[in-house]
Amino acid sequence: xxxxxxxxxxxxNPPQPGTPEGDAYMNEYMAFTExxxxxxLMLGSNALEPVATATTVRVRDGKTETxxxxxxxxxxxxxxxxxxxxxxxxxxxxxxxxxxCARGGSxxxxxxxxxx
Amino acid sequence: xxxxxxxxxxxxxxxxxxEEWGRVLATLVGYVRDFSVAEDVLQDAVVAALQHxxxxxxxxxxxxxxxxxxRRKAIDLYRRDNRFKAKRDELARMVQVEATPEDPGxxxxxxxxxxxxxxxxxxLAEQARxxxxxxxxxxxxxxxxxxxxxxxxxxxxQRLVRARRKIKAANIPYRVPPAHLWPERLASVLSxxxxxxxxxxxASSGQSLTRGDLCxxxxxxxxVLVDLAPDEPEAAGLLALMLLHDSRRSARSDPTDELxxxxxxxxxxxxxxxxxxxxxxxxxxxxxxxxxxxxVQAAISAVHASAASHATTDWEQIRxxxxxxGKIQPSRVVHLNxxxxxxxxxxxxxxxxxxxxxxxxxxxxxxxxFWAARADILRRAGSRDxxxxxxRRALDLTRNAAERSFLERRLAALLSGD
Numbered sequence: 001x002x003x004x005x006x007x008x009x010x011x012x013n014p015p016q017p018g019t020p021e022g023d024a025y026m027n028e029y030m031a032f033t034e035x036x037x038x039x040x041l042m043l044g045s046n047a048l049e050p051v052a053t054a055t056t057v058r059v060r061d062g063k064t065e066t067x068x069x070x071x072x073x074x075x076x077x078x079x080x081x082x083x084x085x086x087x088x089x090x091x092x093x094x095x096x097x098x099x100x101c102a103r104g105g106s107x108x109x110x111x112x113x114x115x116x
Numbered sequence: 117x118x119x120x121x122x123x124x125x126x127x128x129x130x131x132x133x134x135e136e137w138g139r140v141l142a143t144l145v146g147y148v149r150d151f152s153v154a155e156d157v158l159q160d161a162v163v164a165a166l167q168h169x170x171x172x173x174x175x176x177x178x179x180x181x182x183x184x185x186x187r188r189k190a191i192d193l194y195r196r197d198n199r200f201k202a203k204r205d206e207l208a209r210m211v212q213v214e215a216t217p218e219d220p221g222x223x224x225x226x227x228x229x230x231x232x233x234x235x236x237x238x239x240l241a242e243q244a245r246x247x248x249x250x251x252x253x254x255x256x257x258x259x260x261x262x263x264x265x266x267x268x269x270x271x272x273x274q275r276l277v278r279a280r281r282k283i284k285a286a287n288i289p290y291r292v293p294p295a296h297l298w299p300e301r302l303a304s305v306l307s308x309x310x311x312x313x314x315x316x317x318x319a320s321s322g323q324s325l326t327r328g329d330l331c332x333x334x335x336x337x338x339x340v341l342v343d344l345a346p347d348e349p350e351a352a353g354l355l356a357l358m359l360l361h362d363s364r365r366s367a368r369s370d371p372t373d374e375l376x377x378x379x380x381x382x383x384x385x386x387x388x389x390x391x392x393x394x395x396x397x398x399x400x401x402x403x404x405x406x407x408x409x410x411x412v413q414a415a416i417s418a419v420h421a422s423a424a425s426h427a428t429t430d431w432e433q434i435r436x437x438x439x440x441x442g443k444i445q446p447s448r449v450v451h452l453n454x455x456x457x458x459x460x461x462x463x464x465x466x467x468x469x470x471x472x473x474x475x476x477x478x479x480x481x482x483x484x485x486f487w488a489a490r491a492d493i494l495r496r497a498g499s500r501d502x503x504x505x506x507x508r509r510a511l512d513l514t515r516n517a518a519e520r521s522f523l524e525r526r527l528a529a530l531l532s533g534d
Contacts, residue, residue, distance in 0.1 A: 088289040090289055
């Protein structure tokens with residue numbers, strides 16, 4: 001069953017790239033990605049550009065409204081995702097807990113809807 | 117004309133159904149792999165029982181009868197209804213079980229532990245865990261659960277629907293989790309059972325029978341847990357704790373429903389059988405040498421249970437146990453109780469000092485138990501004016517009717533110069 005793991009964190013939180021901590025952090029991510037790929041769980045993943053680059057689109061009464069920024073101001077922001085194929089929620093939780101951002105941020109696990 | 121008297125045959129059948137519900141449902145979910153389907157077919161089987169059983173000798177194995185009837189209905193459903201196309205494996209397994217000549221004496225595989233862990237899964241909202249556990253394992257009706265927790269029936273029904281939907285949509289596995297997950301998962305199960313007990317116990321100074329039933333139900337669930345998880349001393353510790361607390365139930369309120377504190381309870385009303393059982397369970401648990409919060413709390417309750425009176429209680433032992441509990445599971449109320457025990461073992465002055473060191477005064481300002489304890493200790497220390505002030509502070513923060521009435525009586529006694 002497919003689970004989308006949404007990675008949330010305060011953007012200032014994670015170790016910044018270019019620092020020794022930042023490099024170690026990136027290595028952890030790469031190790032995690034490799035691991036779930038080897039286990040044939042990985043269906044997709046991406047890191048996202050920061051919320052400052054976001055654009056929100058709404059169509060109301062036939063009019064398209066475009067605004068700068070995320071759909072809502074939140075304390076933690078969406079920074080990336082993994083789409084994994086897991087046996088059940090427990091397996092999904094086990095993997096989500098190993099995503100480096102889980103330590104300090106939040107990983108939201110959403111089951112992907114299945115249409116018969 | 118008036119309503120018809122309840123049919124005693126029906127009442128007897130409903131009692132049996134209630135007793136068998138948990139075990140049968142747990143096994144059914146194992147077959148059909150769907151909480152809602154399992155509950156529906158079991159309900160249908162109960163309707164069938166109410167039609168076929170009256171006027172005949174009851175089946176030797178009523179649980180087996182219900183299981184078989186429900187399973188056949190599930191087979192029908194999975195065959196005929198297109199929505200369950202994906203349930204091929206489940207259908208095949210049930211058909212095979214039906215085709216095998218069944219030994220009527222054969223014990224149903226006990227899937228209740230799987231059920232307990234599933235109902236108490238951390239991915240479910242806490243209130244949902246409680247409701248689902250009572251429904252699935254306790255066999256309480258939605259109406260009964262709603263009444264017990266003082267919420268409208270529709271709210272409770274929705275809570276259960278949402279929980280079952282989450283289990284299905286998120287694919288929460290129906291199983292006993294692997295050993296490495298037990299620390300977290302067992303803690304969740306124990307806390308759900310203890311929550312149910314406390315809801316019943318705290319409200320037991322009222323007359324609502326439903327609330328007392330919650331204590332019974334929690335103890336029943338506790339027994340199932342001890343049976344199915346014999347190597348877990350905290351499960352035994354929890355059962356011991358509940359039995360020891362429950363042994364005092366008859367002595368906790370007077371005929372006018374006023375709360376009677378431990379100090380003033382008539383100890384001859386304590387249920388000795390429950391105390392003996394609780395102590396036995398605790399001793400056995402402690403032998404495993406894996407202490408935990410429930411075992412320590414049970415030990416505290418056991419010290420009280422073995423004391424002939426409030427005055428002759430081993431308060432120093434209680435103080436040490438609260439201190440130990442405070443190290444395993446630090447919390448305000450535990451540190452407070454340690455101070456209260458100190459007030460009896462070393463006197464009110466010593467306790468007042470301990471109370472002052474309890475924590476951030478800003479936080480304690482709004483903490484009712486702090487003011488209630490402080491008031492009582494000041495009263496015993498002879499500091500009348502300060503005690504009066506503290507009782508007033510406590511009353512400001514008290515929401516429980518029985519407790520309010522108790523504090524008001526204490527305050528009145530002080531003001532009248534008793």
